[in-house]
Amino acid sequence: MYNWEKSFQKWRSFQNLDLSLQQELTNLENDKTKLEDAFYKELTFGTGGMRGVLGPGTNRMNIYVVRRAVNGLANYLLKNTVNVKDRGVVVAYDSRYMSQEFAVETAKVLGAHGIKTHVFESLRPTPLLSFAVRYFGTVAGVMITASHNPPEYNGFKVYNEDGGQITPSQAEQIIDEIQKTEDELLVPVMEKKDLEQEELLDWIGNEVDNAYLEQLKLISKLSLEEQDSEKDLKIVFTPLHGAANDLVVNGLRQLQFNKLEVVEEQAVPDPEFSTVASPNPEEHQAFTMAISQGKKMGADILLGTDPDGDRLGVAAKGEDGEYQVLTGNQLGALLLDYILSHSNQTILKSARMLKTVVTSELGRAVADAYNVKTINTLTGFKYIGEKIHQFDATGETFIFGYEESYGYLISSMSRDKDAVQAAVMACEMASYWKQQGKTLLEALDVLYDQHGYFLEGMSSLTLKGKAGTDQIATIMESFRNEPMEEIASYKIEKVEDYLVSERTILDGEGKKSETIELPKENMLKFILHNDSWVTLRPSGTEPKIKCYYGVCTDSKEDSQQKLAALKETMDNKIAVILENDK
Template identity: 65%
Template structure:
């Protein structure tokens, strides 16, 4: 009998196994390939936690794999955190299938370890979990979410005591504790009634919401008089069947933005995300209903949040009067410029802007213009949150952070990307420019005229299974070893290999150290602020190729982007054939 079959038999013979999971196992009992995939390994716990398909098996997300993860987290907290029993753990969840049930399972395992759980009594955005950890002084946080993955997924995301996503070192230590739990089916739990009777489970939410909304008032760049005035700005908002509706509307009303039309068909939480192909504001199709509503209401700005409300997309009218969805790089550059433009220069002396290595270089140019230093991090907002935490010791101050995948942070009361505060800030910014007779599209092109036309694109190569994993590794190896001196006719200035931690100048052979953690990423720095970066996805079986260019005109930039994208497509196809 193969190893996975032994584990499968253990589950099938488990007395008291969850009846729904038992039925699902029986339904696939004659499908060995499906069973093998469900049991051939344990669901991986990575740098952010776990994410997987719902269902029975050790390679699926279910109450038993969640319990095992929480059990490991408890052992980690007891070893590494002070006063963990009284401080407890904050737990939240989104609109997905099983989210609230998994939140309760988390509390049941925490309670078995004598650790208190503060659980939101309704679904909430991910950034509210980050805020709650800091507000409550909790030892850690757990968010049940799979962000914008398809409906069959859910996830288990862990936050440290600073309210940030756990770092790679923290994740490795938690993983070590999780792996010590040999039998996920026998993790001790305490039932809800007993937890509540012994003050090990507190249900809440409103107090944290009120404290968060109060903090959002400090983000605005409007003076006190203007804050009290009703704003002439027509807004269309879609929460894409997720968690953001109430908080975004309340936060907008705080600043007297009352002209808010919500896409009603997408306002109700729905784990099927039934009106969209993907509940991801990065995908332009997610804005179809919002654009239809905007045309009827003549909206100035459209905003949309993903299901757990950590990503924000926006659309505005272009010079033809048509609604166009801004890229994450474009919206980030606009918000950064507005933030710095409206801040007293004296407060920017030690200010820092943080972006990831695959985010547009336009942000750096804007920050430079205001005398603000830019700090680059690896891809993932956990690295931005980690850098903010370090500012407590260095005396630097955080002013803005963003990544190209629609994640933004304006105030560090949250230590993760926050679509709620970004939604309010984007609307305030649109109002600022409307008073000057401009749309956000006009403001964006003013930035291009001042700094150059920065454009970006991404190629995503999907390679599934073990063969796909091997192919991705092979392509990354070719990128490291093939001495490219130009890409698409643009000279290669340097190659940054984040796995070896070396920056190499091809023409001279000179090397220098990269002061960032080790990661499987290769970036080519080209002439004229152009660049190309290859990175395997951390959550999907994909190889991502990011391309960024700058030109003195939109035409020049589009030509460079087309040439570089075509060259990288050829490179990837050639590597994939070999």
């Protein structure tokens, strides 16, 4: 059993411990609860990497935990990839506390293994890191980011040589190598000056940015003449203190979207994200300053990207002059419809649209209308990236991929969700609809009229620390062990348990079972009567359990009522489970 007190004492007595971490440990010495939380386990390296609160301890993000992870990654790469030392690893980082330091620490550990590291001179977004892996032909990539988590977090995200997030099988092998590193405090490192002298550290300037922007222009659905024409669309963009500012602005301007204003206060990299409660474009408050500036400008569309530039939020102006923030499901369906309607029919024959199992079925309905096949993946863009890689062998054509949490990919030049691609395509789409005399909200109504009023929602419950982890496990066990027949008076027709890869069909005459042909994941999906569904899933990156909902009726009002009933029922059941667990 892991002994947190023994681990704490090891750190406390380590002579060469980083001075700032040493001081933090001293400050925590009399707070046993916080100390236990910092040392009671090793920070989990999940299917894509690790993410945690900054600070001293094995359950925190700090240089020693990063070194241990990099040491495991290096050993994995040396055993499983070819020409590792020359091809090297590329590293990027966002605006968070310790991001650049962790990037350099990554190079210091890789250098000790003789592996060259390419590190960006300044902050860059996640999609550029994915692109850079493919551009340089490296064996892996590392992104230092905690995405849209609060300021006290940072993270370490690993990409494979395809530029996609590592697959579950790759993650298992990396984790195995990490666990072989017994003492995180004694991982060998090279000094930065020695890395530079021996050419094991290559600082990247604008070379990759320029190559990315050239490729970005090629994904446009505009003719060459249209690309070079001045656009009438008025745009306000906020990078929310993150890394996407330059690429989004340059990507729009190269297509002559020149009626563009940036929220300057939020264009400054700031690890505190001081102008927002949360740097998450999924949260409507993140658009407060953009909305204010948009009203002054008379903007048609507002764009917001998260700190590492992989998620995009969009707000569109309504007839009343007010701005409405689109959901990820709504924007995804609009983008898909625009892309398919402006694509060559020959391409559509082999085209595949990818979405996750908790993403709206409106996307499937849109794809069906163009005779494009939809493929479901598990939650997480790594599965979409993995599927794109498979298409290289099958001859299928990737045309669009998205997830409900504001992640979109249009071109496989990147293999992770790409807010830069999505921002430029969203403006191109909005410009098209403006020329047709419609706003994006009116364009969305067109889709609803064609396919039905799809509406989705998500609620999450944060349960921190060891106790929270146990509570989340209890909730999932309860739903598995106490089967329901209905949710909010809607009959359950199918239950999909992704942990055991089994779909149970309830047809009134008994139960039938089918195998789910997807990787295992701790997730339950209840498919209900009348095109509704509910999914329960613990987050893989945050101390949360999430509940997703989807409905479809003939009207907005009916869909809203149905969605509210599902949410209330699930909230009440979870509350009862937690009360009984006390």
